[in-house]
Amino acid sequence: MTMASFDAGGIATSGGVRFLGQRRSYWRLLIRGAALLTVTLGIYRFWLVTDIRRFLWSNTEIAGEALEYTGTALELLLGFLIAIALLIPVYTAFFLAALDLGVLGQLSGLIAFAALAVLGQYAIYRARRYRLTRTVYRGLRFHQKGSAWAYAFRAIAWWIVTVLSFGLAYPFQLASLERYKMKNTFYGDLAGRFEASGFVLLLRGLPMWVLFFAPLALAVRVLVGLDWQALLDALAQGGDDVMGKIEGGNPGLGSAIVFAMLMGGISITLGALLYPAFQTLILRWWSSGLRFGDLEMRSRLLLRHVYGAYARFIGYAGLFGLAIAIAGTVALLLTDALAGSDASGQIATTLVLLIGYVITVLGISTIYRATVLFSLWQLGMESLQLSGLSALEKVKASGRPSSAFGEGLADALNVGSY
């Protein structure tokens, strides 16, 4: 079979990948899901996640053939229950350690954090294995080899380096972890690999890094220049005239603090404004580095499209926030009028606030999924330019489906994704 026989679908013009999903159907799916999540205290999430994946996978067409997601919600539920069974003794041990009055009790928080961080990375790798083995294309499934523990320790080591280097090591972390994932990823018997270079990403991302950290560095420089000893002495002495003494020891203190806060604000604003550009850069770099045998990918994701998605999110979220504010005020006034100010009135007010909070959080997360995440998937897929598609023609089946334990663990540890 050659490509020519199904060119009718418009594949040649879109570089081999099409996304057929309608935004409206996605909205419907998410809104119904959010409503059911609220009334089931979140238990419905296994079904919602499965629906979301079925929608995204099915509507993604590579070289004329749509992907297929074969996972089920019951598998996810089972994986979650197994993960809980495993985590109960772990959490009990942490609880008991926290009761210790000695060194162990002091360190228990730190130990728990470290252990859960490693476990979280482990879960991320195993969850990826589950998703890959539930992804079917042309009657063959993907699979993933490699050790989740090896990945977890590698990831934690990289995170430490990245934090210590103020994020400068992040491109190399991404490249290294992605190399590990992709060299263990297979479509049937066709091995994947990752060829993007961390150094290239560093060079491209450096301007953003400078824009974000330069104001912070200026702020730190000014703060370090203060006479801290005099400041601490003044604080320790206390008394009525603390502020006067502080001013005396550090004539420039007030303006230094104002300057530092201003710089911090600039840094945060720039970070927020640059975030979509950062995301675009990473996505483009990452998808251009993916390889399966002779199959190569190139992403032509456009910056303005990603900013458009964020603009839509902000627009919808603003409207939603306004609606919530109005509805919330009306609800609170009504409760106040009906229930009065005694104990039952206070409980009713608390309940209204609680429900309002849940609706707000779920609403914003739904809008985010339907705007930003949907667009990133759609744009990410449609901007792909594939070459060497013939590599997909003679692949043989290989690999077995894995359990959903990793997904359950990721869910229980709150590191899950879709």
Next chain:
Amino acid sequence: MNSGTGTYFDGVTSARHEAVVELTPAALKISGPDGHLWGEWPYNEIEELAAPDSMLRLGRLGSPTLERLEIRDPAFAKEIDALAIHVDRTGLLQRRQRMRVIGWTFAATASLVLVAWFGLPAIAARLAPILPATVERRLGDVVDLQLRGMFDTGKDGAPFECGTAGAETAGRAALDKLMHRLEAAATLPIPLRTSVARRDEANAIALPGGRIYVFRGLIDKADNADQIAGAIAHEIGHVANRDGTKAMLEGAGLSFLFGMLLGDFVGGGAVVLAAKNVLQSSYSREAEAAADTYGTELMNRAGGDGRALGVILEKTGGATEPGMTILMDHPETKARIASINRLAAARPSVPFLEASEWAALKQICAGS
């Protein structure tokens, strides 16, 4: 029309096969254009799989491979739909299944809430009394550490507990005398450790394992020693009923139950905390009423003024526990005072402290 075309993947290789699909009376027959037979699928073994709207994707139930047949002609897809038992493109089958799922998750949610509301307090109430005293004391020490971290501001360089400096020892002796009489009447299996804390709030708190703090603000508000004794008797009630331990067990259970099961979808933490507050305040309302009863009866037994607890409650607006006015931890103060007065013995009482001792107790936080 009882035949059409489709695309067939054999599940062994990724090769795409244009296929002729025939609908025979018993099965769906898939063959190549050259007549090669790819498979014969009985109508009850065909399943519908996730696919874009424009296409019907079929698989064979129980097949060892992931063989797939894709039909793009809507009219032909409709014909297959009519014949294959497990295929339903109208979505009716799926909707029915989904309703069942929703029903079950509803049931699960209800059971979760019931466990949180009735199960956890029941478990905590049964578990707390059988915890060894050493464990309870240890729990108390941990809470004490946290409490000091929160409340001990170290202002003026004075220690958190009053009664150590030279001018305070007389007040400490008065407190010891008062406690001696209360403990003799209470006959608890564990020793109590009571002290006055250098805080301005009109409060008293009991920790697991028998540690009781009376805040200085409460002593400032009280008219006489019996009112302080009444407040302490109420706190001894919490110790005797092991309320602190129960609350800790309930808290751990709740954060586990909701924190884990709720998942991250809702955005987690805050909902858990709020739910916990609402639930725990309902636990403690009953606990407060029980401690009132215990406290009043203890005052009766010790020969003190049983109504004193009611008086001090009225003076503090019922807020004997920190941070509880927001959610009304305590039942309406008036109702509490009424039930205390019902229980209080009508006979004349012997004051807990002499006037001079009471004056000393008032100075317990005076400093050196």
